[in-house]
Amino acid sequence: xxxxxxxxxxxxxxxxxxxxxxxxxxxxxxxxxxxxxxxxxxxxxxxxxxxxxxxxxxxxxxxxxxxxxxxxxxxxxxxxxxxxxxxxxxxxxxxxxxxxxxxxxxxxxxxxxxxxxxxxxxxxxxxxxxxxxxxxxxxxxxxxxxxxxxxxxxxxxxxxxxxxxxxxxxxxxxxxxxxxxxxxxxxxxxxxxxxxxxxxxxxxxxxxxxxxxxxxxxxxxxxxxxxxxxxxxxxxxxxxxxxxxxxxxxxxxxxxxxxxxxxxxxxxxxxxxxxxxxxxxxxxxxxxxxxxxxxxxxxxxxxxxxxxxxxxxxxxxxxxxxxxxxxxxxxxxxxxxxxxxxxxxxxxxxxxxxxxxxxxxxxxxxxxxxxxxxxxxxxxxxxxxxxxxxxxxxxxxxxxxxxxxxxxxxxxxxxxxxxxxxxxxxxxxxxxxxxxxxxxxxx
Amino acid sequence: xxxxxxxxxxxxxxxxxxxxxxxxxxxxxxxxxxxxxxxxxxxxxxxxxxxxxxxxxxxxxxxxxxxxxxxxxxxxxxxxxxxxxxxxxxxxxxxxxxxxxxxxxxxxxxxxxxxxxxxxxxxxxxxxxxxxxxxxxxxxxxxxxxxxxxxxxxxxxxxxxxxxxxxxxxxxxxxxxxxxxxxxxxxxxxxxxxxxxxxxxxxxxxxxxxxxxxxxxxxxxxxxxxxxxxxxxxxxxxxxxxxxxxxxxxxxxxxxxxxxxxxxxxxxxxxxxxxxxxxxxxxxxxxxxxxxxxxxxxxxxxxxxxxxxxxxxxxxxxxxxxxxxxxxxxxxxxxxxxxxxxxxxxxxxxxxxxxxxxxxxxxxxxxxxxxxxxxxxxxxxxxxxxxxxxxxxxxxxxxxxxxxxxxxxxxxxxxxxxxxxxxxxxxxxxxxxxxxxxxxxxx
Numbered sequence: 001x002x003x004x005x006x007x008x009x010x011x012x013x014x015x016x017x018x019x020x021x022x023x024x025x026x027x028x029x030x031x032x033x034x035x036x037x038x039x040x041x042x043x044x045x046x047x048x049x050x051x052x053x054x055x056x057x058x059x060x061x062x063x064x065x066x067x068x069x070x071x072x073x074x075x076x077x078x079x080x081x082x083x084x085x086x087x088x089x090x091x092x093x094x095x096x097x098x099x100x101x102x103x104x105x106x107x108x109x110x111x112x113x114x115x116x117x118x119x120x121x122x123x124x125x126x127x128x129x130x131x132x133x134x135x136x137x138x139x140x141x142x143x144x145x146x147x148x149x150x151x152x153x154x155x156x157x158x159x160x161x162x163x164x165x166x167x168x169x170x171x172x173x174x175x176x177x178x179x180x181x182x183x184x185x186x187x188x189x190x191x192x193x194x195x196x197x198x199x200x201x202x203x204x205x206x207x208x209x210x211x212x213x214x215x216x217x218x219x220x221x222x223x224x225x226x227x228x229x230x231x232x233x234x235x236x237x238x239x240x241x242x243x244x245x246x247x248x249x250x251x252x253x254x255x256x257x258x259x260x261x262x263x264x265x266x267x268x269x270x271x272x273x274x275x276x277x278x279x280x281x282x283x284x285x286x287x288x289x290x291x292x293x294x295x296x297x298x299x300x301x302x303x304x305x306x307x308x309x310x311x312x313x314x315x316x317x318x319x320x321x322x323x324x325x326x327x328x329x330x331x332x333x334x335x336x337x338x339x340x341x342x343x344x345x346x347x348x349x350x351x352x353x354x355x356x357x358x359x360x361x362x363x364x365x366x367x368x369x370x371x372x373x374x375x376x377x378x379x380x381x382x383x384x385x386x387x388x389x390x391x392x393x394x395x396x397x398x399x400x401x402x403x404x405x406x407x408x409x410x411x412x413x414x415x416x417x418x419x420x421x422x423x424x425x426x427x428x429x430x431x432x433x434x435x436x437x438x439x440x441x442x443x
Numbered sequence: 444x445x446x447x448x449x450x451x452x453x454x455x456x457x458x459x460x461x462x463x464x465x466x467x468x469x470x471x472x473x474x475x476x477x478x479x480x481x482x483x484x485x486x487x488x489x490x491x492x493x494x495x496x497x498x499x500x501x502x503x504x505x506x507x508x509x510x511x512x513x514x515x516x517x518x519x520x521x522x523x524x525x526x527x528x529x530x531x532x533x534x535x536x537x538x539x540x541x542x543x544x545x546x547x548x549x550x551x552x553x554x555x556x557x558x559x560x561x562x563x564x565x566x567x568x569x570x571x572x573x574x575x576x577x578x579x580x581x582x583x584x585x586x587x588x589x590x591x592x593x594x595x596x597x598x599x600x601x602x603x604x605x606x607x608x609x610x611x612x613x614x615x616x617x618x619x620x621x622x623x624x625x626x627x628x629x630x631x632x633x634x635x636x637x638x639x640x641x642x643x644x645x646x647x648x649x650x651x652x653x654x655x656x657x658x659x660x661x662x663x664x665x666x667x668x669x670x671x672x673x674x675x676x677x678x679x680x681x682x683x684x685x686x687x688x689x690x691x692x693x694x695x696x697x698x699x700x701x702x703x704x705x706x707x708x709x710x711x712x713x714x715x716x717x718x719x720x721x722x723x724x725x726x727x728x729x730x731x732x733x734x735x736x737x738x739x740x741x742x743x744x745x746x747x748x749x750x751x752x753x754x755x756x757x758x759x760x761x762x763x764x765x766x767x768x769x770x771x772x773x774x775x776x777x778x779x780x781x782x783x784x785x786x787x788x789x790x791x792x793x794x795x796x797x798x799x800x801x802x803x804x805x806x807x808x809x810x811x812x813x814x815x816x817x818x819x820x821x822x823x824x825x826x827x828x829x830x831x832x833x834x835x836x837x838x839x840x841x842x843x844x845x846x847x848x849x850x851x852x853x854x855x856x857x858x859x860x861x862x863x864x865x866x867x868x869x870x871x872x873x874x875x876x877x878x879x880x881x882x883x884x885x886x
Contacts (some may be wrong), residue, residue, distance in 0.1 A: 073640040076550060101546040102554075106654050107519060111545075111635050114557035114710030115717070151717035188641060192554050193714075197516040198631060198656050200713055200746050200830075202721045211549050213641050254702030259695050261715045267557030268711035270643055271636075272704045274558070274594035278645045303643050387643075 043090025046083060046155035046208070048162030053170075055079070056098035062175050063214055065183040070214040077171035077185065081163045082209035084194075085153045094163050096170060099211065105196040109203045115193030116267040117146035120386045121334070122184040123168045123212070123438070125176045126428025131168060131438040133187075134426050136161050138334045143189055146264040151202040152191050160189060160208070165438055167210050173440045175212065182427055186215030186387075219389040219419075242410040243394025244383055246289040246301055247280045248366065255290040255300065262299075262329035269331075270303070277302065287383070289396060292329065296366035299323050301393070304385030305336040308369065309357060309414050311377035318357040318379060320347070320414065321364055335384040335422070338434065342421050347414070354413055366398050373403045380412025381405045390419035486533025489526060489598035489651070491605030496613075498522070499541035505618050506657055508626040513657040520614035520628065524606045525652035527637075528596045537606055539613060542654065548639040552646045558636035559710040560589035563829045564777070565627040566611045566655070566881070568619045569871025574611060574881040576630075577869050579604050581777045586632055589707040594645040595634050603632060603651070608881055610653050616883045618655065625870055629658030629830075662832040662862075685853040686837025687826055689732040689744055690723045691809065698733040698743060705742075705772040712774075713746070720745065730826070732839060735772065739809035742766050744836070747828030748779040751812065752800060752857050754820035761800040761822060763790070763857065764807055778827040778865070781877065785864050790857070797856055809841050816846045823855025824848045833862035 056078040063069035076099045083094040109115045119139045124132045140157035148154060164187060176185050189210045193203030249255070253276045255269065256262025262269060273288070280288050287302030300306055300323070307322045320343050323330045343359045350356045372378040381393040392411040396403040406412065411419070424430040499521040506512035519542045526537040552558045562582040567575045583600035591597060607630060619628050632653045636646030692698070696719045698712065699705025705712060719731045730745030743749055743766070750765045763786050766773045786802045793799045815821040824836040835854040839846040849855065854862070867873040 073642045074550065080549060099549070101548050103544040104547050105544050106523060106542070106633065106652055107517065107631070107656065110554060111559055111633060112561050112631070112710055113713035113717070114559065115714040116554055116557065118555050149718065150714040151721060186641070188550070188555070190549065190554060198629070198658070199516045200717070200720070202717050209549055213550065215641070252702050254700060257697060257700040257703065259697035260700065260703075266714065267555055268715050270556035271558040271593040271709065272711055274556070274643070274645050275592065277643070278594060 044092070046085075046091040046094070046159040048094055048159045048166065050093035051081070051163070051166060052093055052095050052097075054095065054097040058098075059174070062177075065180055065214075066217045070216045073213065073215060075214040077167075077175045077212040077214075079167060079171050080209055080211045081167045082207055083163070085155075085206045085208065087204040091153075091155065094159075096166055102207070104192075104194060107196045107198045109193035109195045109197070112198070113193070113200060114266070114268045114271070115150050115152060115195075115203050115206075117143065117150060117152060117191050117265055118267070119143045119146075119187075119189040119265060121164075121187045121189075122215075122386060122426075123172055123176060123187055124184045124426045124428075124435075125172075125178070125180045125182070126426075126435075127181045128428040129178050129181070130428055131172045131176065131440060132426060132428060133164070133168065133436040133438060134422075135334050135338065135434045136164060136436055138337070139189070140164070142265060142332060142334075143191070146266050147191055149261050149264040150266050150268070152193060152206050155208070160210075163208075164189060164210050167212055168438045169441045171212050172438060173442075175214075184215070184217075184426075186213040187211075188213060215387075218387055219391055243392045243405070243407055244287060244301070244388070245285045245395040246287050246393055246397065247283060247285040248289045248296070248396065248398040249276055249291050254292060256292070256329040258327045258329060260329070263325065263332055265331065273303075285395075285397065289398075291366065296398075297323070297363055298365055298369065299330055301383040302385075302388070303331075304383035304388050304391070305331065305333045305339075306381070306383055306393075307339065307415075308364070308372075308381045309379040309412065310368070310372045311379060312358075313371075313375070313377065318355055319360050320357045321360045321362060323363060324361040333385055335386060335389070338422060339384050339390070339418055342418055343414075346421070347417075354417065357414065369396065369403060370398070378403065379406060380408075380414060382412060382415035390415050390422065392416075487535070489528075489534040489537070489602040491537055491602045491609065493536035494524070494606070494609060495536055495538050495540075497538065497540040501541075502617070505620075508623055508657075509660045513659045516656065516658060518657040520610075520618045520655040520657075522610060522613050523652055523654045524610045525650055526606070528598075528649045528651065530647040534596075534598065537602075539609055545650070547635075547637060550639045550641045552636035552638045552640070555641070556636070556643060557709070557711045557714070558593050558595060558638075558646050558649075560586065560593060560595060560634050560708055561710070562586045562589075562630075562632040562708060564607075564630045564632075565658075565829060565869070566615055566619060566630055567627045567869045567871075567878075568615075568621065568623045568625070569869075569878075570624045571871040572621050572624070573871055574615045574619065574883060575869060575871060576607070576611065576879040576881060577865075578777050578781065578877045579607060579879055581780070582632070583607070585708060585775060585777075586634070589709050590634055592704050592707040593709050593711070595636060595649050598651070603653075606651075607632060607653050610655055611881045612884045614655050615881060616885075618657075627658070627660075627869075629656040630654075631656060658830075661830055662834055686835045686848070686850055687730060687744070687831070688728045688838040689730055689836055689840065690726060690728040691732045691739070691839065691841040692719055692734050697735055698731075699772040700735070701770050701772060703772070706768065706775060708774065716746075728838075728840060732841075734809065739841075740766070740806055741808055741812065742773060744826040745828075745831070746774075747826035747831050747834070748774065748776045748782075749824070749826055749836075750782065750858075751807070751815075751824045752822040752855065753811070753815045754822060755801075756814075756818070756820065761798055762803050763800045764803045764805060766806060767804040776828055778829060778832070781865060782827050782833070782861055785861055786857075789864070790860075797860065800857065812839065812846060813841070821846065822849060823851075823857060825855060825858035833858050833865065835859075 069075040080099045084092040140160045191208045195203040195205040383391045392415045425432040512518040523542045527535040583603045634651045638646040638648040826834045835858045868875040
């Protein structure tokens, strides 16, 4: 009988042998070898257990939470993790190493063809002293779906999750110390095609990496009134007021389309939205409310999912409504899914001291919102996503008129409730399977 | 009277004074200063006259034309030109320097949000021994339009043209020597947002650069038959045959949409097209024929514009048809414009020994093509763009059936004629205003 390592029967798993693994660990940036069974086309899978570690000897000063460095969004922590993929060898051993610039050829695919995708999530310092991620497996699974939409390589999402955890375990203790309960860092997994061939073609080389950023608390900055000069110019509500102010997109700028890639977190969804976003800000609004089609189907708010609570005309019942995923125009947000799940679990019966709501994923359009507003059936609206968390909406501007969305103080009632529930899970006030504890490096 | 350089009246042009210019030239990568009139907000414009030069001391071996290095599309010439823009200072002095990797922060806008645009054109070595660009001012003007669609900074397109010319003048003589008449290099102007802030926002820093590549002659590779294994699998035409083989896009993948950015040469148009392109190649086709909407409107072929010649049913006259620009879904190709202009000038009356054609920019759909094919009115089809030049199309595969596009040997008659006319201008066989001669550096 042939040696076990050479028989296909005994090498059915993709785990490299110990020998291969240690060789790879030493190799660092170099390509991972073929698996030991030597089968043609059997490329190395992404394997976080092979990760090498090079610690940063020049640690930065950790800035205050939500201070000027966080608002500039340019301060990353001391380390990053990355893994190189090539079409010839598959995934190299991941590296945890000092944060620093990437060396990218001017001809690289990512700089020309937007062969790039990313994720956004947060690392939370709980009130119980522990570090937590929120439903991180969902972000990792979505990263795979995004990558496949732009011809970037596949990987086991659990291995990306391990890379994220390793970085958080390393930099979390110092950058998010125990006296910062209720604070967070922003986590940005990214994949880019580093292939230096200039042709328009499937990339043959890519880099997956994760960085950790000091990020502002956008939900707080929205709750506190913005400078009067930026508020109330475009409508009759001239008082400084909390809540997101949205302006509906114009007919000549559309974010996504059926058959496009609106569902994927790919760079191509963002760059083309920046002009409209800049125009919105110049007019005193916070974000664009993206409409689609001749009937002004309401899709997303900025880079967040969008929810409304309306009282249904016929039944008189409340509905929590957001746009559906089927047409693949809407980002399948982790916060979106969590809002829907919590609302279905806790709001569909009268409890929590509020009127029950029906939870509905369906198309709705500006006409529906205007009718509800005019008939006093518009109860509240909010955006939901990682960056803005659950952000109440106070104004929707649409073709020269305003919808003044009702607020109960600085938020709608349902937005406040859902935000609190989510926050409790993220910061460990409620032990919940969505809150994934990160064991911290102690050295 | 105040010194001339300080009076607004005499500093109305954007040309800096000699003093400023020499200071900037020394400054190299550093930011350009404000103009000498010192007005607030008067940012430095892009100014090629300030260009600094650092020559490469390790010149590469120049590979053969259209050889393996060109096919790999990874070989760039010895130099590149670049200019940095910041929101605080405007454009720094451009630099001509050795080609090499860029240092880009992992958080840079371009790696996450597809804040990137580019151009593609060629440098031709003429049969009269001179180097030429083809209508380069059109590429530079389009680069500005593309940049503005993704919130990248504006510049005077003539200054980009001067940067392109400077690079071609430097590397053209050695990489495209006089004994390579009829050969070309590929020019890739690029702009990327290098802003290291992670927020989804208008970039505050960008890099404009131009590189020169050894590029394969794709029009030749198409004219010669591909390996039989790659041909004729998906249809009844099993013989190896010249001409592009196109497969119509499926309903679940569209390239562009009204209100999107199909007209702009931005990265976001390319990455999301690679999966469909890869699937097309796997099925034995060369490119995707991009359809739009329920009536299968025919838009582009791969990354090229698409033309058909049909005999009109009612009048019996020939029409050269391509998709219109009004809806801003179609790339405003320089080759497209040149095909249309030459056809209008030379083909609308019976001359050149061929039947006259009417030149029409209008929507047409797959139904029109199928009807023309079935009724014997489909005369020819070709793709037109910089990379593939004028490429005859031999097959269009659409939902399980093939349209065998008529060919006259290795091309349709009109494609051959137009290609020859354009080639004559590019390679100096016909002196024409579209052919822009580059004066070569003699040192």
